[in-house]
Amino acid sequence: MRVVILAIVAGLGIVLGSLMPPVTHAVRTAVSAVPLPLLAQLGAPAGDPAELETGHGGDKDAHGQDTHGAEAKHAGDDGHGSGEAEAPEGVILMAPERIEAARIDVAPVDEGTLVRRLSVPGTIIPDPDRVARIPAKVIGTVVELNKRLGAPVAKGEVVAILESREVAEAKSEYLAAQVNFDLQKTLFEREQSLFQKNISAEQQFLRARTAFTEAQLRLDLTRQKLSALGVGENEVAGLSKANIQGLQRYEIRAPLAGRIVERKVDLGAPVGGEGQEKELYVVADLATVWIELSVSTGDLPQIRDGQSVTITTGTDAHQGSPGRIIFISPILNPDTRTARVIAAIDNKDLTWRPGSYVTAQITTEEQPVSLRIPRTALQTVEGEQVVFVRTAQGFEKREVVLGKGDDEAVEVVFGLDPGETIAVGNSFVLKAELGKAEAEHAH
Structure with a gap:
């Protein structure tokens, strides 16, 4: 009988609590009015009467904790509940x-390191030490052009061939001097042997020695003339009186490695004479370029030799190319009142083209x-x-x-x-x- 009464009271509280909150309050009031001894006689547990309403009063774990309350608290934490856990502030x-x-x-x-930088506009220019103009040192006619515009060249590579009467005459003089030298050397050695054996007179020996010395001097002069014209030692060594064909042929070689950035003549053009072109090619090694900067007098005290520089374009497409300041002009530009400052940067990938406008970020302080x-x-x-x-x-x-x-x-x-x-x-x-x-x- 007690169990039936308790079940009726608890069930009525649960139903009314979910459907009609005002009625639930009335039930709670009525239940609270029942003396606790009477509820104990009916078999109800002691405690808050509200627990009778919820039906959770007797569900505790081994440590006395309310297991239903914990389940309600974590209902949405397993990803299957009706809501997300509320985050603490912040x-x-x-x-x-x-x-x-x-x-x-x-x-x-x-x-880390904090870096203060000074922004200065600049222009990319070639490194003058890495630009070479290939001249026509003799008067002649272009018969071969071995390099196109933009082609790479190696140091000492033949880039063009001329036909020159001036070169042919110089080679002829060298061959004649070589023949005379060989002859005078033979005569001198013969007279020297006879003189040492007291067979020849001293006067004849002295004349032979003088002629040999003059022949040697003349050979050296003709060799130097060929060298001044740009004829290499290997080509001079290859000259022979047995082969006098092609003496007018003159090879022009590149003085440094780089790329052909300018070609000034065409095939068959006369060069070297009065009113004629004096240069054939311009070769530039752009693996290193310069940035010419204009620094105002107010910023000049912050600039020092060896300072690091970062080069960027207006669109920041090539940000991060490093460089260093190598020159600070002691003379100001009278028109702009700025000093000329030069920085060198690596350009092996040919990113920076001479003539481009850039911005240089000069590192003035590192902390x-x-x-x-x-x-x-x-x-x-x-x-x-x-x-x-x-x-x-x-x-x-x-x-x-x-x-x-x-x-x-x-x-x-x-x-x-x-x-x-x-x-x-x-x-x-x-x-x-x-x-x-x-x-x-x-x-």
Whole structure:
């Protein structure tokens, strides 16, 4: 009988509690009016009468904890409940898939260097030490052009061939001097042998020695003449009185390795004479180029030889090409009141073309700091500078105190520890998520 009465009371409380809150309140009042001893006699457990209404009063675990309350608290935490767990203030719950989809980049906090730079406009020019003009040292006619415009050349490579009467005459003089030298050498050696045996007179020996010395001098002079005309030692050594064909042939070789950047003659053109072209090609080695900068007098005290330079274009398409200052002119331009400053940069991939306008970022100061973060990691929330620290569940807002800074990064004085991972890219997405969460808390 007691069990039946208790079941009726509990069932009535549950039904009325779910359908009619006012009636539930009345039932609660009526039940609370029943003396506790009477409820105990009926078999009801002691405690809050509201527990009778919910039907959870007797469901406790071995430690006395309310198991139904714990289940209700975590109803939505397993991904199958009716809602998501509510995040604490300043915390953004975000799964790794959402972080990747939002393209939020993260990086650990570490020490670094703050760099102050001076921005100066400049122009790319060739390195004068790596530009060569290939001249026609003799009067002649172009019979071969072996290189096209833009073609690469090696040092000493034959780039053109002329036919020159001047060269033919010089080679002929050398051959004649070579023949005379061989003859006078033979006569001198013969007279010397006879003189040593007291067979020949001393006067004959002296005449033979003088003739031999003159022949040797003449041979040396003709060889130097060929060298001055640009005839190489190998070509001179290959000359022979037995082969006098092609003495007018004159080879022109590249003085340095590079690329043909200009061709000034055509096939069959006369060169070297009065009113004629004196150069055939211009070769440039653009593996290293110069940047000519104009620095104002106000910025000039910050410039020093050897300072590092970063070259960029107007569109930042080729950012990060390093270089160094190699020259600072002691003379100012009287028209612009600026000083000419030269920086050299590597250009092996031929990215930088002479004549291009660029911007040079000159490093004027470098200062190491204990904690350095990029400016892209900073967001302003309620007037405070904050960063978002990566956690196991997502991100946590963290207020920071900043110190010195440059154009790209700042020093963190307080708020972060070395090794912590923070959002450094697209952190504005986290700021927006934080704003949404705070708006929900407000309601």
